[in-house]
Amino acid sequence: MNLTDDTSMNITDEQSDERILMAHGGGGELMQRLIREHLVPPLASLANPLCNKAAELTDSAVVPWNAAEVVFTTDSFVVTPLEFPGGDIGRLAVCGTVNDIAVMGAAPVALSLALVLGEGLPVELLSRIMLSITRAADEAGVAIVTGDTKVIERHAGQPPALIINTAGIGRLLCAAPPDANRIRAGDRVIVNGFIADHGLAVMSAREGLKFETPLRSDAAPLNHLIARLADSGIDVRFMRDATRGGVAGVLADVCDATGLSVVIEESQTPVSQPARMAAEMLGLDPLTVANEGKVVIVISESDVMKALELLRTDPLGRNAACMGTITADRPALVELVTRTGGRRVMQRPYGESTPRIC
Amino acid sequence: MNLTDDTSMNITDEQSDERILMAHGGGGELMQRLIREHLVPPLASLANPLCNKAAELTDSAVVPWNAAEVVFTTDSFVVTPLEFPGGDIGRLAVCGTVNDIAVMGAAPVALSLALVLGEGLPVELLSRIMLSITRAADEAGVAIVTGDTKVIERHAGQPPALIINTAGIGRLLCAAPPDANRIRAGDRVIVNGFIADHGLAVMSAREGLKFETPLRSDAAPLNHLIARLADSGIDVRFMRDATRGGVAGVLADVCDATGLSVVIEESQTPVSQPARMAAEMLGLDPLTVANEGKVVIVISESDVMKALELLRTDPLGRNAACMGTITADRPALVELVTRTGGRRVMQRPYGESTPRIC
Numbered sequence: 259m260n261l262t263d264d265t266s267m268n269i270t271d272e273q274s275d276e277r278i279l280m281a282h283g284g285g286g287e288l289m290q291r292l293i294r295e296h297l298v299p300p301l302a303s304l305a306n307p308l309c310n311k312a313a314e315l316t317d318s319a320v321v322p323w324n325a326a327e328v329v330f331t332t333d334s335f336v337v338t339p340l341e342f343p344g345g346d347i348g349r350l351a352v353c354g355t356v357n358d359i360a361v362m363g364a365a366p367v368a369l370s371l372a373l374v375l376g377e378g379l380p381v382e383l384l385s386r387i388m389l390s391i392t393r394a395a396d397e398a399g400v401a402i403v404t405g406d407t408k409v410i411e412r413h414a415g416q417p418p419a420l421i422i423n424t425a426g427i428g429r430l431l432c433a434a435p436p437d438a439n440r441i442r443a444g445d446r447v448i449v450n451g452f453i454a455d456h457g458l459a460v461m462s463a464r465e466g467l468k469f470e471t472p473l474r475s476d477a478a479p480l481n482h483l484i485a486r487l488a489d490s491g492i493d494v495r496f497m498r499d500a501t502r503g504g505v506a507g508v509l510a511d512v513c514d515a516t517g518l519s520v521v522i523e524e525s526q527t528p529v530s531q532p533a534r535m536a537a538e539m540l541g542l543d544p545l546t547v548a549n550e551g552k553v554v555i556v557i558s559e560s561d562v563m564k565a566l567e568l569l570r571t572d573p574l575g576r577n578a579a580c581m582g583t584i585t586a587d588r589p590a591l592v593e594l595v596t597r598t599g600g601r602r603v604m605q606r607p608y609g610e611s612t613p614r615i616c
Numbered sequence: 617m618n619l620t621d622d623t624s625m626n627i628t629d630e631q632s633d634e635r636i637l638m639a640h641g642g643g644g645e646l647m648q649r650l651i652r653e654h655l656v657p658p659l660a661s662l663a664n665p666l667c668n669k670a671a672e673l674t675d676s677a678v679v680p681w682n683a684a685e686v687v688f689t690t691d692s693f694v695v696t697p698l699e700f701p702g703g704d705i706g707r708l709a710v711c712g713t714v715n716d717i718a719v720m721g722a723a724p725v726a727l728s729l730a731l732v733l734g735e736g737l738p739v740e741l742l743s744r745i746m747l748s749i750t751r752a753a754d755e756a757g758v759a760i761v762t763g764d765t766k767v768i769e770r771h772a773g774q775p776p777a778l779i780i781n782t783a784g785i786g787r788l789l790c791a792a793p794p795d796a797n798r799i800r801a802g803d804r805v806i807v808n809g810f811i812a813d814h815g816l817a818v819m820s821a822r823e824g825l826k827f828e829t830p831l832r833s834d835a836a837p838l839n840h841l842i843a844r845l846a847d848s849g850i851d852v853r854f855m856r857d858a859t860r861g862g863v864a865g866v867l868a869d870v871c872d873a874t875g876l877s878v879v880i881e882e883s884q885t886p887v888s889q890p891a892r893m894a895a896e897m898l899g900l901d902p903l904t905v906a907n908e909g910k911v912v913i914v915i916s917e918s919d920v921m922k923a924l925e926l927l928r929t930d931p932l933g934r935n936a937a938c939m940g941t942i943t944a945d946r947p948a949l950v951e952l953v954t955r956t957g958g959r960r961v962m963q964r965p966y967g968e969s970t971p972r973i974c
Contacts, residue, residue, distance in 0.1 A: 275738075276738070276739040276740070277735075277736050277737060277738055277739065278733045278734065278735055278736060278737040278738075278739065278742070278767060279735060279767070280735050280767050280769065281767075282733065282765075282767050283733070283765065283766050283767025283768075284767075289765065292739075292765065293763075293765060296739060296742060296743055296746065297731070297746060297763065297765065300743075300746045300747055300749070300750040301729070301746070301749070301750060301753075301760045301763075303750060304750065304753065304754050304759065305754075306753075306754075306757065306758070306759045307759075308725070308726055308759030308761055309759045309760070309761075311726075311759060311761035311762065312759070312760055312761060312762075312763070317762070317764075318762055319726065319728075319761035319762040321725060321726050321761060321785065323681060323684060323686065323725075323787075324682060324683060324684045325682060325683075326681060326682045326684075328681065328686055328785060330726060330728060330761060330762055330783075330785055331728065331762050332728035332729070332730045332762055332763065332764050332781065332783055333730065333764045334730040334731075334732050334764050334766050334779075334781060335766075336732060336766045336767075336768050367666070367679065367681075368666055368669075368677065368679050368688060370677075370688060370689065370690035370783050371659070371690070372690045372691065372692040372781050372783075373655070373692075374692050374694060374732075374779055375636045375640065375641070376636065377635075377636055377637060377638050378635050378636060379635060379636040380633075380634070380635055380636075381634040381635065381636065381650075381654060382634070384636070384654060385654055385658075388654065388655060388658045388659070389658055391658070391659070392658040392659060392661060392662065395659075395662065395664075396662050396663075396664075399664065400664070401662065401664045401665075401666030401667040401669060401670070402659045402667070402670055403666055403667075403669035403670060403677035403679060403688060404669065404670075404675070404676055404677040404688055404689050404690055405655065405659075405670070405690065406675075406690050406691045406692050406781075407640075407641065407647065407650065407651060407655065408641050408692050408693075408694045408972075409636060409637070409638050409639075409640050409641025409642075409694075410641075410694050410779075410972065411638065411972075413771060413774065416771065421692075421732060421768075421779065423690065423692060423730050423764075423781035423783075425688075425690050425728050425730075425781075425783030427679065427686060427688055427785060429681075613767070614766075614768065614769075
């Protein structure tokens, strides 16, 4: 092929038959490998000094911009069904990008909105989703300033499809932005409330499961909550919204980035009763299920009480809990202490048990 | 539906059965209506003063950012086939977003890259496209700083799919950026070379048509060419890359925005011999076919010679030509003066004759 040459990524005969699997989209080991082996190396190979941003593998990049850096991020959303209890693909798209900016210690300013519409999509459904996008943007206080619209074919029997990409730009708020390399042994891991509700609500809607207490997606813009933390003077060492791969995925990334370990206390992990039941029925571990309104926060032990008090005064942090501790144990692993006192190593999922959840 | 309420867009019974057609994606009248009626009104309804950017309907938004504005844009690419003579979806995605920023009179700085991979996509093909993305970014001198990867199902018999979204940020270069409201009667319309090559190359590849002189996509980053124009002191009144809807689509937008008319001289319109033949075989008008390396430039009569000289010294402007004139004729229309001296009003296409060309 004339487009490949000696700068290509050593495509061997063995690899040349490799094809993309649904599991490549899951935020697990397989996806990490795809990104590290096939996507990042070419992008990071150029001379432009900004190109090393691609290798940082954070959800957003900080781009120097005179005196005020631009935090820049992008996210595509392919969730099915398009509407589910507690939200829809539009709300998800706004919250996902707002949260990716907020966890960098930045205030989201403006979003782009790129729609890929499936042929046959009812315009009324599109209008409902546009309204939901508008409301979520209003909650977050961001403007949607630019957009793009494309249409793709849909074949008979497929459900109406809509894919949304939101990119976003934000302003850094703090002098020492959260960064995995600021994490120290002894730091604590906080989450702002019940985990796994989003993924379980989507899965339940997809499978037609009904529960007595209906599960609702937690999709919410967290930028105001995060700004309050920053304003209070709490030094947030690291933050990440726990989307694909769940809380366990974020903590596995922390271990990879720091060489430190994380010990999670199952008894301190906030999971609602309906979520616990749904997870059991679906055979899923709430720690690995996607959220869209939950942030994993790493702070020093001395800030824990103040942070929990502050978070719990906000509706989006009412059920905040301190669920884990960073340790210097080797090798770098996420370990779960069960309710009965047993210890279990949490593996990063290989693919994904719940595809197209975001 | 509990997500609609009295702020919704008056969904009438008549509208409620309306569904998205492929033609909604074509950059024609139907797409304009979808955007103006269903997409922009909710986004522009919020109190945030940046929200009026959504109503400007330019391809990029200028976002105030301390002393240095951020030009922000997004574009999704759904072209089939993924590879075609002269380029591929990756090159297209980089060039499209770079050009959207450049035509605002800005220098592109950084792009995001969001991939939606179809299940079954060969990883080798993905790697070729990543390499092409890298090369195009290198040509443009931009870095790809952040990204996202999702996977969607593909059904039996469908070709491997890949959808790419690139968003981008850039810095304004000039004190008086190009803007349709700076266009005056008597101004001239320049294009930087042969039109329609991109759309015709993609269509020919799709239809399996072979021509003696093969048509190649013109996909190219135009930012350096445009920066040279700006550096030379030529006052560019307005610029737009002629993608979906072609040169005629850009000129129809000019008429809508200014209330002025445009007269195009067919004899001065640069179309290569192979493109002319292909357009005839496919029953298409080159003026309405998509490009990805062509920019429509409006300047004053007195700048025309200088601009053409400068453009023609650059490989991307070698066949630049002055093909039209802005007039104060009413009503605001694009009119074509044919080779035989006849006059024909160019209608904005209703849908699109060539879907999924970008």
